Amino acid sequence: MKKVAIITDNCISCGLCINMAENTFTWDDEGKSKVINSEVNDEIINISSLCPTGAIIITEEEK
């Protein structure tokens, strides 16, 4: 099963991912993006490729 995660140190708080998928990403207390729903679909894969710093990663997890 694929999961999405954020490398918080790499996030520059541009807001792109949160604007595009507010059900998956939201702001954390330090103004960085955090994942609220790690489910992956084609849109999330697309957004991960658009993050300017590559902070959004898709991982393959064993069930």
Ligand code: SF4
């Ligand atoms: S698109 Fe990338 S840099 Fe921008 S808020 Fe999301 S994780 Fe942070």
